[in-house]
Amino acid sequence: MNFLAVMGRITFGFLQAAGRLGIFAATTISHMIAPPFYFRSLIQQMMTIGYYSLPVVGLTALFTGAALALNIYEGGSRFNAESALPTIVVIGIVRELGPVLCGLIVAGRVSASMAAEIGTMRVTEQIDAMATLSTDPFKYLIAPRVVATTLMMPFMLVIVADVIGVMGGFLIATGKLGFNAGNYMSVTMDFLEIKDIYASLTKAAVFGFFISLMGCYHGYYSRGGAQGVGIATTNAVVSACMLILLSNYIVTEIFFAT
Amino acid sequence: MIDTPKISLKGLHKQFGQKIVLDSIDLDIMPGESMVIIGGSGSGKSVTLKCILGLLHPESGSIKVDGEETIGMGRKDRKRIQEKFGMLFQSAALFDSLPVWENVTFGLLAAGKIKRPDAKEIAIENLRSVGLSPDVALLSPAELSGGMQKRVGLARAIASKPEIIFFDEPTTGLDPIMADVINELIVERVKEMGVTALTITHDMSSVRKIADKVAMIYKGNIIWSGPRNDIDNSGNAYVEQFIHGRAEGPIQMEVLKA
Ligand SMILES: Nc1ncnc2c1ncn2[C@@H]1O[C@H](COP(=O)(O)OP(=O)(O)OP(=O)(O)O)[C@@H](O)[C@H]1O
Ligand SMILES: [Mg+2]
Numbered sequence: 001m002n003f004l005a006v007m008g009r010i011t012f013g014f015l016q017a018a019g020r021l022g023i024f025a026a027t028t029i030s031h032m033i034a035p036p037f038y039f040r041s042l043i044q045q046m047m048t049i050g051y052y053s054l055p056v057v058g059l060t061a062l063f064t065g066a067a068l069a070l071n072i073y074e075g076g077s078r079f080n081a082e083s084a085l086p087t088i089v090v091i092g093i094v095r096e097l098g099p100v101l102c103g104l105i106v107a108g109r110v111s112a113s114m115a116a117e118i119g120t121m122r123v124t125e126q127i128d129a130m131a132t133l134s135t136d137p138f139k140y141l142i143a144p145r146v147v148a149t150t151l152m153m154p155f156m157l158v159i160v161a162d163v164i165g166v167m168g169g170f171l172i173a174t175g176k177l178g179f180n181a182g183n184y185m186s187v188t189m190d191f192l193e194i195k196d197i198y199a200s201l202t203k204a205a206v207f208g209f210f211i212s213l214m215g216c217y218h219g220y221y222s223r224g225g226a227q228g229v230g231i232a233t234t235n236a237v238v239s240a241c242m243l244i245l246l247s248n249y250i251v252t253e254i255f256f257a258t
Numbered sequence: 259m260i261d262t263p264k265i266s267l268k269g270l271h272k273q274f275g276q277k278i279v280l281d282s283i284d285l286d287i288m289p290g291e292s293m294v295i296i297g298g299s300g301s302g303k304s305v306t307l308k309c310i311l312g313l314l315h316p317e318s319g320s321i322k323v324d325g326e327e328t329i330g331m332g333r334k335d336r337k338r339i340q341e342k343f344g345m346l347f348q349s350a351a352l353f354d355s356l357p358v359w360e361n362v363t364f365g366l367l368a369a370g371k372i373k374r375p376d377a378k379e380i381a382i383e384n385l386r387s388v389g390l391s392p393d394v395a396l397l398s399p400a401e402l403s404g405g406m407q408k409r410v411g412l413a414r415a416i417a418s419k420p421e422i423i424f425f426d427e428p429t430t431g432l433d434p435i436m437a438d439v440i441n442e443l444i445v446e447r448v449k450e451m452g453v454t455a456l457t458i459t460h461d462m463s464s465v466r467k468i469a470d471k472v473a474m475i476y477k478g479n480i481i482w483s484g485p486r487n488d489i490d491n492s493g494n495a496y497v498e499q500f501i502h503g504r505a506e507g508p509i510q511m512e513v514l515k516a
Pocket of ligand 2 (some may be wrong): 303426
């Protein structure tokens with residue numbers, strides 16, 4: 001009896017949250033495509049999200065590419081397959097590690113700050129105040145953030161992550177493992193397909209959407225002062241990371257499953 | 259009745275979870291009238307205002323603005339109705355990421371009523387009308403005292419010259435002289451500009467100064483309402499106790515007795 005009631009309540013709570021998130025996402029999208037647009041906020045968000053994430057994304061990619069090259073060289077040497085190193089590095093970085101690591105890093109940085117900022121505005125009634133000043137918070141706060149992240153992830157951050165990641169592998173391979181630079185580059189270019197790049201950018205855009213959606217959603221529905229904002233921030237980062245890993249699998253399946 | 263009330267509440271009911279905050283509120287406010295709501299802390303005064311503004315959604319009842327039912331309104335109509343209102347929030351709710359002048363002109367800029375280059379001038383004018391000097395315009399809200407924030411909030415609420423203004427405790431946190439300036443300002447807006455005003459206050463001198471009518475809210479219902487001059491001989495024990503601030507009487511404060 002009691003058990004059923006508990007299960008029922010959990011199921012009901014879950015459906016309610018899913019429904020609320022669905023409506024939130026639909027509202028966000030409808031505001032992304034319908035005017036008015038706040039270009040000033042959009043540009044500002046593109047700067048904070050794109051430009052200011054570059055150093056941390058670049059460093060992550062560089063060290064990951066380098067470590068990947070070392071691992072593959074050592075692992076490949078067990079069956080004399082060291083020469084596959086450039087191919088594996090470029091495919092590993094572009095298809096998988098570039099977008100996923102970049103997504104996780106940006107989730108930590110951007111989801112958290114969005115949830116904290118919007119959450120603070122919620123608990124201090126700034127969002128309510130905005131609505132009384134002929135401004136829809138979805139238009140002014142949420143749409144610019146989601147558009148900016150969805151654009152900056154593929155067209156700035158993940159491109160940079162891919163290039164720097166491959167370069168990290170290249171530097172280790174040529175500087176330490178004795179590969180010929182020209183040869184390394186030509187193998188890399190030969191094996192990289194346009195489809196890999198499309199997959200990388202698609203993942204980036206999807207991750208960017210989820211990162212900003214989670215940041216805004218948890219911030220928008222936060223309640224109860226500083227503690228509530230803290231909870232919202234944690235939830236935003238955790239749920240963004242989960243969605244990134246889940247959608248990563250789905251996009252990979254769509255592009256590469258045969 | 260010949261005139262349609264500016265705002266008409268019927269059977270307004272709002273609860274948070276199990277907790278009933280508004281039981282069944284009935285209230286009419288005529289055009290150009292200054293209504294003051296009094297009532298104990300936590301009796302649901304702020305919640306009533308937020309329901310009228312569409313920031314909270316009541317469980318049942320009717321809210322008419324200019325004879326138009328606003329409950330269940332679509333996004334466009336809701337926006338049109340919200341443009342009639344200005345609101346001073348209890349917590350001021352200034353946008354802390356924007357300087358004071360942008361706070362004051364936020365609604366005007368959002369509605370496209372003024373151009374950005376003119377905004378600072380207009381903000382300074384509005385600030386002057388609430389007794390603030392022009393150099394405040396360039397400060398950020400965090401640099402202001404509580405009373406100054408309140409006045410900036412007031413300047414913001416009246417800047418777009420709304421038809422209806424809500425003041426949620428406009429004079430708390432102000433010195434008596436400034437409180438009187440604010441009261442005068444409210445009277446002036448209402449009398450000279452034909453604005454309809456709904457004010458929440460605990461300050462009886464403010465009630466006497468600005469109210470045409472007074473309504474008292476207790477346990478989620480309006481238990482008494484009438485013209486200001488009747489308040490001293492209302493014959494209602496609750497009102498008597500409230501205006502004289504006595505601890506003994508029918509209103510039991512929820513204070514744990516040792
Ligand atoms: N968002 C909310 N969620 C849950 N409960 C709320 C919410 N907003 C208000 N309440 C509850 O509703 C009740 C009335 O709150 P309200 O802010 O209207 O009080 P008030 O009459 O304005 O009091 P005060 O004079 O202290 O400002 C309070 O008990 C409060 O706990
Ligand atoms: Mg209140």
